[in-house]
Amino acid sequence: xxxxxxxxxxxxxxxxxxxxxxxxxxxxxxxxxxxxxxxxxxxxxxxxxxxxxxxxxxxxxxxxxxxxxxxxxxxxxxxxxxxxxxxxxxxxxxxxxxxxxxxxxxxxxxxxxxxxxxxxxxxxxxxxxxxxxxxxxxxxxxxxxxxxxxxxxxxxxxxxxxxxxxxxxxxxxxxxxxxxxxxxxxxxxxxxxxxxxxxxxxxxxxxxxxxxxxxxxxxxxxxxxxxxxxxxxxxxxxxxxxxxxxxxxxxxxxxxxxxxxxxxxxxxxxxxxxxxxxxxxxxxxxxxxxxxxxxxxxxxxxxxxxxxxxxxxxxxxxxxxxxxxxxxxxxxxxxxxxxxxxxxxxxxxxxxxxxxxxxxxxxxxxxxxxxxxxxxxxxxxxxxxxxxxxxxxxxxxxxxxxxxxxxxxxxxxxxxx
Amino acid sequence: xxxxxxxxxxxxxxxxxxxxxxxxxxxxxxxxxxxxxxxxxxxxxxxxxxxxxxxxxxxxxxxxxxxxxxxxxxxxxxxxxxxxxxxxxxxxxxxxxxxxxxxxxxxxxxxxxxxxxxxxxxxxxxxxxxxxxxxxxxxxxxxxxxxxxxxxxxxxxxxxxxxxxxxxxxxxxxxxxxxxxxxxxxxxxxxxxxxxxxxxxxxxxxxxxxxxxxxxxxxxxxxxxxxxxxxxxxxxxxxxxxxxxxxxxxxxxxxxxxxxxxxxxxxxxxxxxxxxxxxxxxxxxxxxxxxxxxxxxxxxxxxxxxxxxxxxxxxxxxxxxxxxxxxxxxxxxxxxxxxxxxxxxxxxxxxxxxxxxxxxxxxxxxxxxxxxxxxxxxxxxxxxxxxxxxxxxxxxxxxxxxxxxxxxxxxxxxxxx
Numbered sequence: 001x002x003x004x005x006x007x008x009x010x011x012x013x014x015x016x017x018x019x020x021x022x023x024x025x026x027x028x029x030x031x032x033x034x035x036x037x038x039x040x041x042x043x044x045x046x047x048x049x050x051x052x053x054x055x056x057x058x059x060x061x062x063x064x065x066x067x068x069x070x071x072x073x074x075x076x077x078x079x080x081x082x083x084x085x086x087x088x089x090x091x092x093x094x095x096x097x098x099x100x101x102x103x104x105x106x107x108x109x110x111x112x113x114x115x116x117x118x119x120x121x122x123x124x125x126x127x128x129x130x131x132x133x134x135x136x137x138x139x140x141x142x143x144x145x146x147x148x149x150x151x152x153x154x155x156x157x158x159x160x161x162x163x164x165x166x167x168x169x170x171x172x173x174x175x176x177x178x179x180x181x182x183x184x185x186x187x188x189x190x191x192x193x194x195x196x197x198x199x200x201x202x203x204x205x206x207x208x209x210x211x212x213x214x215x216x217x218x219x220x221x222x223x224x225x226x227x228x229x230x231x232x233x234x235x236x237x238x239x240x241x242x243x244x245x246x247x248x249x250x251x252x253x254x255x256x257x258x259x260x261x262x263x264x265x266x267x268x269x270x271x272x273x274x275x276x277x278x279x280x281x282x283x284x285x286x287x288x289x290x291x292x293x294x295x296x297x298x299x300x301x302x303x304x305x306x307x308x309x310x311x312x313x314x315x316x317x318x319x320x321x322x323x324x325x326x327x328x329x330x331x332x333x334x335x336x337x338x339x340x341x342x343x344x345x346x347x348x349x350x351x352x353x354x355x356x357x358x359x360x361x362x363x364x365x366x367x368x369x370x371x372x373x374x375x376x377x378x379x380x381x382x383x384x385x386x387x388x389x390x391x392x393x394x395x396x397x398x399x400x401x402x403x404x405x406x407x408x409x410x411x412x413x414x415x416x417x
Numbered sequence: 418x419x420x421x422x423x424x425x426x427x428x429x430x431x432x433x434x435x436x437x438x439x440x441x442x443x444x445x446x447x448x449x450x451x452x453x454x455x456x457x458x459x460x461x462x463x464x465x466x467x468x469x470x471x472x473x474x475x476x477x478x479x480x481x482x483x484x485x486x487x488x489x490x491x492x493x494x495x496x497x498x499x500x501x502x503x504x505x506x507x508x509x510x511x512x513x514x515x516x517x518x519x520x521x522x523x524x525x526x527x528x529x530x531x532x533x534x535x536x537x538x539x540x541x542x543x544x545x546x547x548x549x550x551x552x553x554x555x556x557x558x559x560x561x562x563x564x565x566x567x568x569x570x571x572x573x574x575x576x577x578x579x580x581x582x583x584x585x586x587x588x589x590x591x592x593x594x595x596x597x598x599x600x601x602x603x604x605x606x607x608x609x610x611x612x613x614x615x616x617x618x619x620x621x622x623x624x625x626x627x628x629x630x631x632x633x634x635x636x637x638x639x640x641x642x643x644x645x646x647x648x649x650x651x652x653x654x655x656x657x658x659x660x661x662x663x664x665x666x667x668x669x670x671x672x673x674x675x676x677x678x679x680x681x682x683x684x685x686x687x688x689x690x691x692x693x694x695x696x697x698x699x700x701x702x703x704x705x706x707x708x709x710x711x712x713x714x715x716x717x718x719x720x721x722x723x724x725x726x727x728x729x730x731x732x733x734x735x736x737x738x739x740x741x742x743x744x745x746x747x748x749x750x751x752x753x754x755x756x757x758x759x760x761x762x763x764x765x766x767x768x769x770x771x772x773x774x775x776x777x778x779x780x781x782x783x784x785x786x787x788x789x790x791x792x793x794x795x796x797x798x799x800x801x802x803x804x805x806x807x808x809x810x811x812x813x814x815x816x817x818x819x820x821x822x823x824x825x826x827x828x829x830x831x832x833x834x
Contacts, residue, residue, distance in 0.1 A: 014593050016586070044596040072586050074593035081597055165815060169433070169489050169716035172817060176431050176491035179461040180498055185712060208819070271691070273709075291711035292688075295602060299586035302720055305813070385813035396722070396802035397624070398582060400589060 003035060004106025006320075007049060008057070009042035010078040011112025011119075011141075015155030016301040017312035018111060018141050019068040019075045024316020025109050025139065026057050026065050035324055040103060040408055044077035046110070046119065050092060050415055052099050054408040067401035069313060070391035072301035075403050082115045086122055093126045095415050101132050102411045107323045108134050111316070113142035113153075114358060117331060121351035124329040137319040138331040138351055141312070143298045145196040148357040149349035150333035154315060155298065157308030157384035160200035162300040163189050163242075164385060166293065167201040171209040171240045174289070178238035184229070184280050184288035186241045188273035190297060191216065193246050195361045197297070200381060201242030202373040210236040211372070214276070216246030217361055218370040220255060226283050228371055233286060241280075243272045302398055306387025307342065318346045342383035420452060421523025423737075424466060425474070426459035427491040428529025428536075428558075432572030433718040434729035435528060435558045436485040436492045441733020442526050442556065443474050443482050452741055457520060457825055461494035463527070463536065467509060467832055469516050471825040484818035486730060487808035489718035492820050499532045503539055510543045512832050518549050519828045524740045525551050528733070530559035530570075531775060534748060538768035541746040554736040555748040555768055558729070560715045562613040565774040566766035567750035571732060572715065574725030574801035577617035579717040580606050580659075581802060583710065584618040588626040588657045591706070595655035601646070601697050601705035603658045605690035607714060608633065610663050612778045614714070617798060618659030619790040627653040628789070631693070633663030634778055635787040637672060643700050645788055650703060658697075660689045719815055723804025724759065735763045759800035 008025050010018055022041070029036040041055040042048030048055070055076055057065070068075050083092050100108070110120040117138045124136035140147050145156035167187055174185040191197035195215035202213040210232040214220065232239035247255045255272040273290040281288055311334050318332035329351045337343035365377035373381075391398040425442050427435055439458070446453040458472040459465030465472070472493055474482070485492050500509050517525070527537040534555045541553035557564050562573035584604055591602040608614040612632035619630040627649040631637065649656035664672045672689040690707040698705055728751050735749035746768045754760035782794035790798075808815040 010593070014590055044593075047597065071589070073589035077593050077596060079594070079597040161813060164813070165719050166713045166717070168814065168817070169718060170712040172488070172490035173431055173712045173716040176427070176461075176494050177496070179494055180464065180496040187713075203814070207814070207817070271709075274688070289711050290709070291713050292690075292707070292709045293713065294706050294708035295587040295590045296583045296604075296708050296710065296713075299590040300583070301586060302582050382813055387813070388807070388810055390805070390807070393805055396578060396581070396799055396804070397585065397620070400585070400624070402625070 003037045005037045005104050006039045006107035006109060007042065007100060007105045008039055008109045009045045009049060009111065010074040010076055011045050011110060011116035012078060012080055013143065013298065014074040014078050015141060015143050015298050016072040016158045016304050017154050017309050019071045019073065020309050020312035021111050021139050021141060021154060021316035022075055023065055023068040024313040025320055028317045028320040032324060036107060037104070040105065041076040043405065045079035045081065046083070047079050047081055047417065049096050049099050050417060052410045052412050052415070054103065055403070055405050056408045059406045060403055064401050064403065067399070069309065070301065071400040072299045076405070083119045086126065093122060094130070096123060097127050097130050097132055097134070098412060100134055103408065106134060108136040109139055109319050110136065111139040111141050113144065114147060114356065117147070117351055118355040121329060121355045124351070135323045135328045137323050137327065138354065139315050139319045140331055140333070143190060143197065144192050144194050146194045146358050146360070148354055148359045151336040151344065152334055152384055154308060154312035156196060157305040158300065159190070159197055159297050160381060161305040161385035162297050162303050163197055163200045163293070164203045165303060167240060167242060168204045168207055168209065170291065171204055174238050174240065181287060182289050183233055183238045183286040184241065184277060186243060186273045186277045186288060186290040188243050188245060188271050188292045191244050191246060195244050198242050198244040199361065199365065199373050199377055203378065203381060204240065205372060209240055210238065211240045211242060213371055214241065214243040214247040215366060216244045216248065217363070217366060219250045220247055222279070226280065228369070229280055230284055241276060243276050245272055247272055301391055304389045305385045306389040307384060309389040311344070314346060322348060339379050339383055342386060420454045422454045422521050423456045423524035423526060424459065424517060424522045425456055425526045426462045426466060426528065427493055427495040428462050428527060428533035429495060429497055430560065430715065431491040431495050432558060432560050432715050433489040433575045433721050434571050434726050436488045436490065437726050437729035438528050438556050438558060438571060438733035439492055440482055440485040441730040442737055445734045445737040449741060453524060454521070457522065458493040460822065462496035462498065464496045464498055464834065466513055466516050467834060469827045469829050469832070471520065472820065472822050473825045476823045477820055481818050481820065484816070486726065487718065488817040489716045493822070500536045503543065510539060511547070513540060514544050514547050514549055514551070515829060517551055520825065523551060525553040526556055526736050527553065528556040528558050530561065531564060531773065534564070534768055535772040538746060538772045541768070552740045552745040554740050554744065555771065556732050556736045557748055557750070560607060560614065561609050561611050563611045563775050563777070565771055565776045568753040568761065569751055569801055571725060571729035573613060574722040575717065576607070576614055576714050577798060578722040578802035579714050579720045580614055580617045580710070581620045582720060584657060584659060585621045585624055585626065587708065588621055591655050591657065598704060599706050600650055600655045600703040601658065601694060603660060603690045603694045603705060603707040605660050605662060605688050605709045608661050608663060612661050615659050615661040616778065616782065616790050616794055620795065620798060621657065622789060626657055627655065628657045628659060630788055631658065631660040631664040632783060632787070633661050633665065634780070634783060636667045637664055639696070643697065645786070646697055647701055658693060660693050662689055664689055718808055721806045722802045723806040724801060726806040728761070731763060739765060756796050756800055759803060
């Protein structure tokens with residue numbers, strides 16, 4: 001086996017643990033210097049490969065690479081840049097292979113969601129055809145938890161923990177004020193078309209919190225919802241509502257798109273939470289508060305789930321190990337061995353089966369009324385939020401690392417994106 | 418000294434550490450059973466006293482009272498109920514004294530902000546006049562940090578830590594996506610008329626984050642602000658904005674009140690964050706994300722500051738000790754002995770000097786351009802966010818306690834509020 005370099009890139013929306021996967025890739029590669037020379041990271045993701053803007057991770061200290069395990073966000077930068085199909089944009093794929101060739105890159109570790117799995121798959125196919133075979137391994141990452149085959153996706157467990165804990169805390173707050181003040185608390189969560197994150201908020205039911213959850217998987221029914229809210233308030237004096245950003249009306253319109261206009265007549269971009277809160281106020285008169293956690297949830301490394309951090313690291317490590325075993329065009333996965341006690345191992349899936357498949361929440365995870373989760377769902381979720389992997393603190397603030405990010409010398413002509 | 422019972426009530430918006438003060442009061446009183454018989458807590462605050470709805474805290478286990486130290490929200494319920502002036506509503510004050518008399522209550526511990534300090538002061542005056550003297554001690558609490566004399570208020574340090582950490586984490590997230598995606602992140606924080614919480618967000622400047630802070634103390638100047646945002650983005654490729662809910666235009670209108678109407682023509686209640694974000698998008702075209710932390714920030718016991726938890730407990734404890742020393746109509750305070758290393762002790766202030774005085778942020782805490790904080794402000798803030806007082810966890814979730822809340826038998830006629 002000759003020595004080849006590796007290329008690592010972060011893709012799409014970042015998470016609180018994607019850097020743990022980066023640490024898993026880089027630390028494991030460093031243990032195999034005879035086979036993997038250097039790990040180059042794409043500055044701002046795959047764009048860094050296309051523009052030949054590579055970061056030499058060898059110039060980052062062992063201490064800083066280890067600190068990536070505790071640091072949210074994308075340490076090398078990420079991007080939302082989907083390569084088009086091979087037919088539509090062969091030029092970009094060929095450029096990737098050219099850059100890989102110029103820098104003696106034989107391993108491609110791509111850390112992302114569905115789109116990047118697809119890109120990874122195509123690169124492995126094309127590189128073979130072009131006579132410069134690259135081993136392409138996809139490292140799963142997405143807070144949306146919508147990749148197939150793997151039991152869960154790194155990034156999700158920590159968001160789930162953050163949303164479950166935050167919803168519980170805010171619900172305690174509202175409960176103690178409800179007699180004379182706020183009776184409705186609405187929290188809006190991420191997750192796009194999948195209700196996984198919203199489901200985590202519904203876990204507060206196990207802590208005696210009256211909660212209604214609005215999933216993207218369930219068409220919004222205003223009258224039914226308002227009746228459910230009123231019943232909860234009449235019974236418990238307050239109600240917590242978890243609304244997914246992807247919650248929508250039967251015609252597909254998102255709740256957040258209310259046709260709201262500001263005083264100048266411009267369309268106002270709001271969230272789903274204020275829409276739901278105002279709807280309740282108008283119909284039932286209850287005083288409300290609402291929160292939109294937005295990036296706070298996916299960046300909340302301070303409350304990361306230990307099992308999530310461990311899996312993120314383990315999948316990065318496994319990607320390198322599998323590459324060294326000669327594997328290609330695969331994604332290491334999390335295999336659940338048992339839920340209680342939680343046991344998991346690393347498996348693998350062919351990228352041909354991962355690319356362009358979106359895993360939705362099973363309908364038997366959602367309760368019959370559409371506003372809660374089933375025991376089956378809870379059995380799935382609880383293991384993923386186990387353990388607290390706190391970052392170290394200094395002077396009251398977490399010690400998060402910033403990479404030096406030193407560029408590798410360019411060897412090719414400029415490339416226009 | 419004869420044995421008297423005590424009455425404890427939580428007032429106004431709750432915090433992540435007000436229950437630590439409750440634990441300080443109750444645990445200390447339990448150590449002096451010869452002087453303080455029972456501690457009765459007002460169910461839902463002072464309303465519990467007026468309606469004679471008292472909780473017998475003696476029926477709560479030592480373990481549960483200790484667990485209050487780790488539990489956010491108001492364990493006995495709180496309320497926003499300001500007693501009117503003595504002249505306007507002597508009836509309510511007299512009822513309070515009657516209830517105290519009926520239950521042999523000689524100590525009144527009132528845990529709240531400015532309004533409750535005022536009530537506490539009046540109760541001590543009136544009880545004397547009515548021939549049933551009650552020792553009234555105010556225990557400070559407010560995330561707004563606007564009580565006078567005390568160096569800081571319990572509740573604030575933890576919100577400050579939460580906002581500083583969350584702003585840092587989200588800023589790291591945006592920084593790693595900025596090349597091709599979001600360049601503006603806006604986080605809205607609480608604090609009413611005082612910029613203390615917003616100032617905590619500005620601490621991320623020390624972590625190389627380009628940040629602009631919009632304080633209630635500084636009139637909003639749209640053109641100047643947009644120019645500042647543009648300059649930050651041009652230099653750093655992204656910008657974080659911390660906006661206080663109290664931020665307002667020169668005419669006093671809050672940024673959140675934009676005259677926005679929904680498609681039915683109803684006034685739309687939004688936050689200041691989406692207003693600022695849309696303003697930037699419209700003028701400068703930058704892609705944005707925004708978050709409104711709302712109750713998440715003041716309930717975030719999972720990230721409480723250790724110094725805050727310790728002070729909250731110590732002030733509850735000191736309230737009882739001072740009562741036992743015969744003190745009346747006072748508030749125990751935090752006295753800062755030194756900032757580095759942080760040393761503090763407990764002092765006291767007469768309620769006559771606390772009631773109805775609002776402590777604003779000193780103007781020399783705000784930088785000359787109005788968008789940041791000075792070194793003096795940082796010296797003030799850092800000690801308050803020191804240490805991480807994590808709650809215990811079970812099955813991935815924090816173990817927060819719920820009081821049994823068993824009522825004391827009523828002895829008086831019903832009272833209409």
